[in-house]
Amino acid sequence: MNDEQGGGAMRHVADRRAVLRNVAGLSILPLGAGLLSGCDGDGDANATATAAADDASLLADAKIPAATTCFTVAVLPDTQFYSRYATPEESSQFSRKYGSEPFAAQTQWIADNAAAYNIPFVIHLGDVVDQVGKPSQWQVADAAMKRLEAARIPYSVLAGNHDVVAAFEYRGPWDQGTGTDAQRWGPNEPYLQWFPTSRAATQATFRERDGSGFHEYHVFEAHGIRFMVMSLSWRISDAAIGWARDVIRRNPTLPVILSNHQLLNIDKDGISPLETDYGKMLWDRLIRDNDQIFMTLNGHHHGAARLTKINDFGNPVEEMVVDYQMDYQGGNALMRLYEFDLSANRIDVMSFSPWVVQKPKATLNQFDRALLTEPNEQFSIDINFKKRFAGFLRFRPVWSTTGAPILPVVKEKLLAGYVEPAVPVAVPPRDANDYPVAADTYAHWRPMAGKAGAIVAVGEALPDATGAFPMTRVPLAGPAQAGDVQWSDDRHHLSSCPASVRFLNTDKVTGRNSSFSTAMNAAVNNRSFWDGYTVEAFIKVDAGWTRENHRWGNILGRVGNRGNLPGFRGGDREASSVLFAISSLREIQWEVVPASNAALPQANWSGEIMADTWYHVAIVCDPATRETILYVEGAPVLRNVTGEVGMRSQSVNNPWIIGASWWNGARVDGFFGNIGEIRLVGRPLKPDQWLTARRA
């Protein structure tokens, strides 16, 4: 579409007042006539146009083109897992399975379609790579972004927490002296080597970086309107905030899109916005009194949400978070297009994957979605651009005389010939037993309901739904206190068990932990799962989780040194043979000594999970394929294990443990947070047989 044609045509905004004027029958011709055009030509627009057409004098003014004036900004949320799992060190998982890679698929799609879809600019939201110290991951990102450069499509990029050497979380206003760009040593930062200022300066839109080199701004133009993209990296310093404010001051007429890695979060329901302390700091110190900032974009927090805030000038600021890294295949190349429809006074948002439609059909499954249609993924924002920018800009775009809405065309072409696999709908439980009972259930521990807030007494039972192998809380050891374990009514929304066990006060530094165990001589202690297994757990890491005090906290374990297993040759011989834990990077670790070959442990890992968020975790070992897959919230994560089967037991006198692990005779590495129901099944189960499904 060539929206730049016919730039001299007269045109007015079809805003709300224009509607009112027409309803009132006023003959203010150009304003009313603006209603004749629209983005989607839906029923309402037609009706309004018809009403307007009743006024003959209105139609007499033929200067109004029936065209849409719009452009599209492409947004790339966290690409970290695309960079990581495309590397040879991670078995080139994408190209091995699909013959292509998601990061490259995204940028190539933009390069191929920028002209057709009028994309003047691309915004990367940070976490370019997963492991900052791995050059191979930077190479993947470098190659992907070079596709944009080769096509001369300008972009902004920023460093996320995974892109800096020391990624300290923001803890409060007093915390600006640590972990910001001001405390980093530039030559030590791979981000500045791979995406230096000199590289940014090759973008036609690039204007400037701050002194640290981490933050940059661009100016792009569409339909005669110049927009600024202020791109701020992880943990901005006071000095850089000053730089950003100065940049806006020096460009007093430009509407500003603020891109960050972190700003807005998503609440527990997965839809509602949740403000972060860092976002509030940015709001107070940068956004609220700069009327030019009309929208913000950020990644980092897994999912999607948006929030409209009112700034000091009474104007809305649209904050949006999007990050797909915890979705299938580390995000499955999902990305966004923001269509700015200047004619309809609207920003339309589309979330889609240009990669899914390229994948071999035989590889597609229920987690492959080319287009996301949920309300937090596909939505429109009403924004009267003239009104919104009135405080600093005379809004006079070059109205198009040709052109049509972009996103419907993108959608149509994207989905042409593509059949999306059916997606099961998650149904909340109807009652406390609304789950599929699985044959070969060895144990199913379900916390007791109706006791929320009560301390779990030492010796008190954690029931087993099979009735065979209840656990009990083990005696206090070390600094542990009775009050460190409580019953809770907090739970995952798809768990039919209306309760959980909350582990408080866990501290790795002082060795404070609490746990449950099966009885000695319980037959389940001696299960080795030769026919494969499905282990499920609902977990929530406490909001106060810290790397120092809570890393490697265990959900499930077994008593006994794994080095005692016959033929074991691996390291950490004093560790448990089952490590189901939260790593120092807040990944889920599933590391077991297989039954079929006890020589070495094999491990699955998730990406980073969020604190204060419930997750369903399933580990499915299928003896037919000899593959063990870790699923988080139903999505298989990338590092799957192929090779061995089962979990080798030691003896009937080596109990299972919930809430801690084992190291050479002692319980260690306690879990910090809530654990809901846990089930052990001696065969692989499909998703419709999991605890997140409902009984027949």
Added chain:
Amino acid sequence: MHTRMIAALTLLAATLPASAHAAQFQAGADIFTGTGVAARYVGPGGNAQPSNRALGSIADGGFDTFDTFGFYNTGTGGLALNRQVELLSGNTYRFLDTFTNTTGAAIRTTVNFFGNLGSDGDELVSYAQGGLTVSCEDDGDGSCTGDAVLALVAGNNGLAQAAITPDRYNARFALDVAAGQSVSLLNFAFLARDEAGPLASDVAIARTTGQALMAAPRVDGLSAAQIATIVNFTVSAVPEPASWAMMLIGFGATGMMLRRRRPTRVALA
């Protein structure tokens, strides 16, 4: 700068059928209460979270006259704020904002009563003297259009420094508040608009009503204690409620007379 100071009103030929002009529109009960909008808000100042929308601000007012109006956008300088905001009869929003110094020392600060007008930057100011500003939305040709005509009243004793730039209303007040003392600011926003659109008569009504509010601010329903704290109006100018009833009748009569004339669009040159 797109705001134009206008010296005189010029009546233009009418473009609307006379039957379209039946009555003044009714301003909306659009005062933000924290959970919704209503005709009245009584409570603390500040902002609801997470939206950051100001408590007691007016969202729209009707015909898009406001885009959030009537709040203190630069803070209160350490003073505690309580608000009584209400839509009075006759399309008049009244803001009684009481600032209390809860500290142990005197506070000298400037507060800014702010409003975003819904004119998209196209504002015509036809009158701006003392604490009264009369303005409307410019149709691009120097006439009022769309929004209601506004009479914004910020006081009659010179304390207020009010301006519109370009479509943002700012009324600054320098306050000296002793420890433990409370002072109040009284602001008014009067809206005049024929149901079919703003007319020259609406500009006249707004100016007349604004001047009346300057001379005798409406304090009906306020207590004597509240009135005693008002610092931006001279106390002697406060009329009895009965007097206001008579004045309202007078405004109504003026409006009716103007409506009986041939409908016009107004141009401000």
